[in-house]
Amino acid sequence: MSGDVSALQLVLSGDPGLFAIVRLSLMVSLSAVAFAALIGVPLGAFLALTRFPGREAAIVVLNALMGLPPVVVGLAIFLMLSRSGPLGSWGLLFTPQAMIIAQTVLVAPIIAALARQTIEDLWVEYREELAAMNIGPAGRVATLIWDARFSLVTALLAGFGRAAAEVGAIMIVGGNIDGFTRTMTTAIALETSKGDLPLAVGLGIVLILIVIAINGLAWGARRAGERIAG
């Protein structure tokens, strides 16, 4: 990418390099959100609906993990995936898969903590009804997750926002390799280091527009879903 044209111009002209960067960013962050949802929503439901010793401590820890520093997560995943680390034989370091793993670790606590809160609030509301209908634990979890689905979208969006915005973790485990592991955020960091501030700002604007567009889509889907669900 030459610095003489702004990133917005690159978008308008359909620059294939920029398109690949945007596609990789979305692929990595959306995949991470999907995996984190598979882990986080059941975990959140479990914490919301069960009572066991140490549960409150677990909730406090989970809430605190929402603030995991990306650079620390990146470093930990890096040490695991490095050829000299325990999972080195997988050969995943400096690949998009490594970036998905790192962002999943970052995002899962956010989705789990927000899902826990949402489902617990709903549980207080539904408790007697569900008890009266004689629904078993699995059925309760399913009912609550289903009825909380629109609120859970917000949890997924919060997770996506975190994933799309972070640079610390994917820079370390992805290596910012041109055409392979370079994303919007690592490209912005690179252009800044090259002193090409206009291009970096342009890329930043593109990133923000994409995040707004995705939130808009999610909002529209939620509204449409609510209308259908009545």
Add this chain to the structure above:
Amino acid sequence: MFNRRTLFAAAALGAFALTAPAFAQEKSIVVSSTTSTQDSGLFGHILPLFKAKTGIDVKVVSQGTGQALDTGRRGDADVVFVHARSAELKFLEEGFSTKRYPVMYNDFVLIGPKSDPAGIKGSKDIVAALKTIKDKGAPFISRGDKSGTHVAELALWKVAGIDVEAANSSKDLGPWYKSIGQGMGAALNTASAGNSYVLADRGTWLSFKNRGDLVIAVEGDKRLFNQYGVMLVNPAKHPNVKKELGQQFIDWLVSAEGQKAISDYKIGGEQLFYPNANDAGA
């Protein structure tokens, strides 16, 4: 019913995530290299030529020389391409590679503000210039990241009789010396923002766009010479190293064709790197 729909949605998302392995390339190597080769645009120029000839994708992870060598030590790269001869020889001694190939050189330049508070502009003596900067307490930015440029800077300070390395922190030296622990571009950005002096490799300087009031203060001293070397990570230490493909890349870099590609790379008509693979002593 809704259970199944939820599961279906989750499965669809999961399947999307699994498309990731499609990104893996079959014929590719990982090269850990320095920010100077990347930020100067050299790789953007020579790697497409190499790929056109061999079909090998070169994935460059650019770091400071110290970090780039560590990446090789851990076996996370197939080839290291860096510029700090003493650190490279140590890498060889430790057995992480069996052969070092000199590839090219460029030079360092001392960058400073136009206003030139130390009064050293135009000097050809880097050592005298550094002494003057210290005596006058003119602001100086150090990479402080164990990169090749940082190693070179420390060596020059030593020649100037100022042991920056022994001073535990910037505090011991005084407020004029700031060690930022970041890459070349970041150091230039910092110098530009604070009108400070900074040692930079010429390649990064020429391609750097946010210069502000910065200009070259000192250049042309032989002690500013900056040699690049390339090494294959020893497959005996790390069996995962792709030795044939990695060696192919090295052989191409030092071949007449690779050397010409390097000398052909210019910014604004100015050549950035001078190939010297034939100079066995480099």
